[in-house]
Amino acid sequence: MLEVAGLHVSYGKHRALEGAGLVVAKGEIVVILGANGAGKSTLLKAICGVCEGSVAGSVRVEGRDILGRPPHEIVDEGLALVPEGRGIFPDMTVAENLTLGAYSDRARDEAQASLERVFKLFPKLRERRRQVARTMSGGEQQMVAIGRAMMSNPAILALDEPSLGLSPILCKELFQTLGTVRDAGLGLLLVEQNARQSLAIADRGYLLENGEIVREATGAELLKDPAVQEAYLGGAAAKGGAKPVPHAPDKRPAAAGPAPGARPASVAQMPDTRPAHVPTPRGTGPSPSEIAAHAVRSAQGRATPRSAQSAPPRPAVKPAPDPTPTPAQSRPIPTPTPRTPSTGRARDVLGGVEIGDLVANATSRADRRGGGGTRPGPGVPRSMPDAQGPPARSTTQTATSARLPDVPMPDLGSSADRLRRILDEIEGAAKQAESWRPQSSTNPRGR
Numbered sequence: 298m299l300e301v302a303g304l305h306v307s308y309g310k311h312r313a314l315e316g317a318g319l320v321v322a323k324g325e326i327v328v329i330l331g332a333n334g335a336g337k338s339t340l341l342k343a344i345c346g347v348c349e350g351s352v353a354g355s356v357r358v359e360g361r362d363i364l365g366r367p368p369h370e371i372v373d374e375g376l377a378l379v380p381e382g383r384g385i386f387p388d389m390t391v392a393e394n395l396t397l398g399a400y401s402d403r404a405r406d407e408a409q410a411s412l413e414r415v416f417k418l419f420p421k422l423r424e425r426r427r428q429v430a431r432t433m434s435g436g437e438q439q440m441v442a443i444g445r446a447m448m449s450n451p452a453i454l455a456l457d458e459p460s461l462g463l464s465p466i467l468c469k470e471l472f473q474t475l476g477t478v479r480d481a482g483l484g485l486l487l488v489e490q491n492a493r494q495s496l497a498i499a500d501r502g503y504l505l506e507n508g509e510i511v512r513e514a515t516g517a518e519l520l521k522d523p524a525v526q527e528a529y530l531g532g533a534a535a536k537g538g539a540k541p542v543p544h545a546p547d548k549r550p551a552a553a554g555p556a557p558g559a560r561p562a563s564v565a566q567m568p569d570t571r572p573a574h575v576p577t578p579r580g581t582g583p584s585p586s587e588i589a590a591h592a593v594r595s596a597q598g599r600a601t602p603r604s605a606q607s608a609p610p611r612p613a614v615k616p617a618p619d620p621t622p623t624p625a626q627s628r629p630i631p632t633p634t635p636r637t638p639s640t641g642r643a644r645d646v647l648g649g650v651e652i653g654d655l656v657a658n659a660t661s662r663a664d665r666r667g668g669g670g671t672r673p674g675p676g677v678p679r680s681m682p683d684a685q686g687p688p689a690r691s692t693t694q695t696a697t698s699a700r701l702p703d704v705p706m707p708d709l710g711s712s713a714d715r716l717r718r719i720l721d722e723i724e725g726a727a728k729q730a731e732s733w734r735p736q737s738s739t740n741p742r743g744r
């Protein structure tokens with residue numbers, strides 16, 4: 298169960314959240330509705346440990362306090378976030394994306410069971426497991442994002458605007474899927490602008506106005522409520538179809554606070570016993586590079602003591618688009634050495650691939666990119682087709698015909714080091730670009 302009480306968030310002087318409280322039990326869908334700027338994303342990010350504002354209050358998962366803890370620890374406690382925009386690895390296959398979702402301590406040993414559960418929920422992902430993620434439709438990519446979050450074996454799944462950008466048909470499929478995920482026993486906390494469809498599947502919902510929870514009721518009650526219809530469903534006369542959420546209302550109800558009978562009142566009114574303004578470490582949801590960086594640490598952790606894994610998460614760096622074809626995983630990748638024994642069965646399902654292999658694979662791709670297609674990176678022989686800078690192929694070819702060559706994969710430890718170095722180089726280049734200014738002598742305005 299997720300219990301949030303007295304949650305305050307400020308961005309500088311701006312108070313975005315004022316004492317929000319909510320509860321999500323396993324096996325229920327809870328929707329947060331609110332106008333643009335009401336604080337919905339802030340609420341979700343603060344709960345999941347990825348809010349850049351100052352956060353105070355209480356957030357508990359299964360009774361354990363998680364506020365102020367780093368995102369990967371929060372995932373380990375059983376709370377996973379599907380961020381707005383999905384955050385999948387576009388150049389990796391479905392199977393690779395899913396496998397990387399099992400990087401947490403909580404999930405690693407159960408990766409196989411989690412994968413089977415995801416494939417059972419989303420049979421399409423099993424069919425498409427070798428397809429490169431960026432070649433999938435928006436709805437399918439959303440499935441990958443949800444599936445990847447489920448690979449961490451969460452008790453509670455938080456989703457930020459999962460229907461954003463989906464067509465009406467895909468929206469319908471998505472909400473059906475969320476119902477199935479709930480039926481599998483997970484608790485879902487859903488921030489949505491599609492009020493009609495989200496309330497239709499919700500067990501309960503909360504209305505957020507100007508940073509405060511002003512009402513809690515069942516999904517059915519909220520759907521029938523004239524005020525909700527007026528504010529979020531385009532008026533009582535509106536029939537069917539998703540309506541845009543109105544802009545921030547200028548007035549709030551006189552009696553702001555949980556509705557009569559709102560449950561549990563005791564949680565919503567819990568005093569804030571935490572020190573004011575606990576800063577949380579991240580600014581946005583975990584990015585693919587953060588997940589990759591954590592995967593690197595996890596992979597290294599197999600050969601190093603746990604105490605050596607305490608490096609802070611890396612800053613978000615968007616992966617550059619990969620112009621080279623992505624190999625399909627149709628044959629096992631040779632196992633790097635030395636390696637501690639594999640956890641076993643997940644490797645079978647994924648054609649012999651595990652997180653360490655994925656990291657090594659990603660590294661060798663990055664090397665090829667860095668070498669401009671002319672110089673293979675260390676451990677990547679010149680005979681690799683991509684290293685010779687082949688002409689661009691279609692995405693269809695990418696997904697179906699590219700194959701990993703039978704070459705030994707580089708040593709895992711050095712791969713991890715190289716991935717780190719590449720991330721550092723990207724960061725350095727970004728910093729240089731930020732600090733660069735034209736010389737005054739070249740000022741075109743002559744000032």
Ligand SMILES: Nc1ncnc2c1ncn2[C@@H]1O[C@H](COP(=O)(O)OP(=O)(O)OP(=O)(O)O)[C@@H](O)[C@H]1O
Pocket residue numbers: 308311313331332333334335336337338339340349350
């Ligand atoms: N990083 C930030 N720095 C400063 N202010 C922020 C930041 N993130 C959000 N805010 C402000 O906090 C308030 C709540 O923003 P938030 O994104 O949580 O709203 P929302 O309900 O999710 O809106 P939308 O539906 O438009 O996404 C807004 O006034 C927004 O401008």
